[in-house]
Amino acid sequence: MVEESKTSDPQIRENPDPHETNRPVPKKVIVIIVLALSWAIGYILMAHPGDEAQWGDNRTKADLMAHSGASTGPVDGAQIYAAQCVACHQASGAGLPGVFPPLAGSEWVLAKESLPVNILLHGISGKLTVKGTAYTGTMPAFKDKLSDAEIAAVLTFVRANFGNKAGPIAVASVQTERQAGKAKTSPWNGDDELAKLK
Ligand code: HEC
Known part of the structure; x- marks a missing residue:
């Protein structure tokens, strides 16, 4: 009886309308x-x-x-010199007479380690006497441009070339001087300040 009443229900009795299906x-x-x-x-x-x-x-x-x-190997002092210093101090290290002082035979380069390190870190302005000649140019500061290892490498290169024969600069010395001069924002005032560091 139940069956009969189900099939008589129009909703169930009729087939659904045909429609297109996606063919899987x-x-x-x-x-x-x-x-x-x-x-x-x-x-x-x-x-x-x-x-x-x-x-x-x-x-x-x-x-x-x-x-x-x-590229992650040891830094090359000669390469840094060619990139950062040659424009002023020249490939020969002799500088330009009256404009850029020589690094060859310079008493500042050959002094105790801390002096050239401080020159590179903070730069120089004002009168500086090199090998008896006075210069009044501006030496740029490299503390934001070069790492401790790069400063040590380029100074070691400069101290062992152009006829110079001074010992290498240790990375630790650069670290120490950078730390000591952390608050310093202006360049060294030539002979007046640098002579005291000699
Ligand atoms: C824009 C030019 C310029 C560049 C670049 C430059 N210097 Fe100098 N540098 C000078 C001038 C100018 C002086 C002298 C400063 C003065 O007259 O007060 C000087 C002085 C120095 C001194 C002390 C004086 C001497 O002759 O020994 C050292 C050391 C030195 N520079 C090393 C370097 C090194 C190393 C580099 C590269 C990392 C470098 N400089 C890049 C212009 C430059």
Whole structure:
């Protein structure tokens, strides 16, 4: 009896209106795509095709690693000199007569470690006498431009070249002087101040 009353209900008796359905991608095709993808990804991961130098520009992975390692290696004083000092003090270290003082044979360069370190950190303005000649230029400060290791390296280079024969500058000395002069914001006032540090 219950059955009869159900089928007589118009909602249940009638079929739903037909409508277009999306035809789903056959399962077989999905399986083939998944298999092909996992093979391809697995191949790239296991075969390292990017390591084959002869397929590219012949630079091996080792070449590229060595290159990136070099830039974090020890700093090169000669390179820093060429980039930061040559414009004024010249490649020969002889300076320009009357304008830029020489670093070659300079009593300031060859003095005790702390003096050239302080000159580089804070710069100089005012009259400075170098090898008997007075200069009144401006030597820029490098405390914001060069790291402790870079200042030590460039000064070690300057003290061992251009005929100079003074010992190397330790990174620790630069650290100490930088710390000591932390509050100093103006350059040294030439002979007046620097002679006292000699
Ligand atoms: C813009 C030009 C300029 C640059 C760049 C420069 N200097 Fe100088 N430097 C001078 C001048 C000018 C003096 C003299 C300052 C004065 O007359 O009061 C001087 C003085 C010095 C002195 C003391 C005097 C002497 O001749 O020994 C040292 C040491 C020195 N510079 C080292 C360096 C080093 C190392 C660099 C690079 C990191 C450098 N300078 C970059 C212009 C420059």
